[in-house]
Amino acid sequence: MNIIPFRLFSSAVTLSVAAIFLLAGCEQHKAVSLPKTPPIADIDKIVNYYDIHHPVIGRKGMVVSQSELASNIGAEILQRGGNAVDAAVAVGFALAVVLPRAGNLTGGGFMLVHLAEQNKTIAIDYRETAPAAAFDDMFIDSTGEVDHSKALETLYAAGVPGTVAGFEYALKHYGTMTLKQVIKPAVKIAQQGFMVSDDMVRIVKKTQVLLQKNAETCRVFFKKNCQLYQTGELFKQADLANTLVYLSEQGADGFYQGDIAKKIVSAMAQGQGLITLEDLRNYQVKEVSPIKSRFNGYEIFTMPPPSSGGVHLVQMLNMLEQLPLEGVAQGSAAMMHFQAEIFKRAYADRSKYLGDPDFVDVPVNGITSKAYAKQLSQQISGDKVTPSVQINAGQPSDYESPDTTHFSVMDKQGNVVSNTYTLNHYYGSGITIPGTGLLMNNTMDDFSAKTGTPNSYGLVGGKANAIEAQKRPLSSMTPTIVLKSGQPFLATGTPGGSKIITSVFQQLVNILWFDMNVSEATNAPRIHHQWQPDILYVEQNIAADSITLLQQKGYQVEISTSLGSLQSIMLKEGVYYGAADPRRPNAKAVAVN
Secondary structure: OOOOOHHHHHHHHHHHHHHHHHHOOOHHHHHOOOOOOOOHHHHHHHOOOOOOOOOEEEOOEEEEEOOHHHHHHHHHHHHOOOOHHHHHHHHHHHHHHHOOOOOOOOOEEEEEEEEOOOOEEEEEEEOOEOOOOOOOOOOEOOOOOEOHHHHHOOHHHOOEOOHHHHHHHHHHHHOOOOHHHHHHHHHHHHHHOEEOOHHHHHHHHHOHHHHOOOHHHHHHHOOHHHOOOOOOOEEOOHHHHHHHHHHHHHOHHHHHOOHHHHHHHHHHHHOOOOOOHHHHHHOOOEEEOOEEEEEOOEEEEEOOOOEOHHHHHHHHHHHHHHOOOOOOOOOOHHHHHHHHHHHHHHHHHHHHHOOOOOOOOOOHHHHOOHHHHHHHHOOOOOOOOOOHHHOOOOOOOOOOOOOOEEEEEEEOOOOEEEEEEEOOOOOOOOOEEOOOOEEOOOHHHHOEOOOOOOOOOOOOOOHHHEOOOOOOOOEOOOOEEEEEOOEEEEEEOOOOHHHHHHHHHHHHHHHHHOOOOHHHHHHOOOEEOOOOOOOEEEEOOOOHHHHHHHHHHOOOEEEEOOOOOOEEEEEEOOEEEEEEOOOOOOOEEEEOO
């Protein structure tokens, strides 16, 4: 049942009554101020009436996230005069309340910000770091194999969180509002509660065995005697509300040096975790230059290492430009073949070269160069498949849980935020820090626990991503901003673990190459290949005849669950188009008008 807030209901009634008086010719219509409607020609420019998929349309900004509640909070911040960074930080804190399986205060991520007044784009790295006590074979058992349970379901698997520091950094440097102002809406939801959705129940059931292992998680996220909440019931989080109030007063210092830090360290000591008070005090946010490239006349800005996403997104776009695509239709078997061949070569390079640039030399310029892309694309045939066993990492010269979450924001001044952050897996390690309402991440699994051994996403890593103290693990998160003629055009990104990079790539190709509207591009079926295993994953709505053609070429094709959950905004001719991916329930684009 959808409940309309009274202020919205009363506004709707007022407009309806006014309309009745107007139609009746009553003089009372003079007091009514109706919104101006653009001329018909302008409406046709905004959206094609006959498109199958229609974006949400805004005139003064847009917020798109995986939660309608969080998107509404971001839109409200914009309506109150906040900028895109203010709204983004408010959305981030809200998702920690309403999407606890991925939204977080104890994980980390990446934020891209385009600053309209300065006409520049910056990248904020608030990825988790390995504790000082971490070491390369910390997850290897007595048989010499990776102990995946230890790497995923214990406090031993926790990296030093970056989210709170990252959000405060973004707000202090590029926002206009106070931490207390942007946290307040999240506090209200945590205190008053929100209705449990079918989707929340489904994911809790999926991870129920893990979550119920921890007594504090049972107390916080379940009812009495660790019983499941049911759809439609009110879920309140008193401890989390208190944590948010504390952070709104104390800021990041409260998390990294104050009471929250002490509670985290106490839990680590009792649960054999590695994070110390010194680890928390030493955590630092990094502002870095984004990776910049051009594709089909557009400027691409995306995340540098330790994200592997930006490097390989640009690498794949560069390869695509080199291929004979004339007459190749969007969604055709021929296009999917070219994409799969591109994906395999990029992921082969990922396994060898990518890691934290503070610890290893990552040949970013080489991998993202047009010359290297041309060299790789020459290996691709339109007629046959190259088996993964025949693909090795190339030789560039010196030139992640399926439920990470992403949100995008644009404001009326032209500022843009594209943000992806994560606990790694659903609900992270499943362990809640007592008295805080905070679930701990299991991000240490994003390192290569053993060279050549796949992690929980099936990604094969090498020495470049080996575990080292204070190192940041490799990530697939790919927040991306696109400019056209120097002006903001697109903000996008997605959760999806290893499938993030290919999902963002297909979104950009659909919009920047095939000229699809942002909603059509978001709804279009997707594929994925990550070199190892040598399997082409396709969504279930891929046409059967296309699958047959791909199998005839030599692909081992598997039907996949949905790939990614893109939350995107396009700005075109002064109009904002928002598209929330239907692959995740409750995602919502909210316009500011």
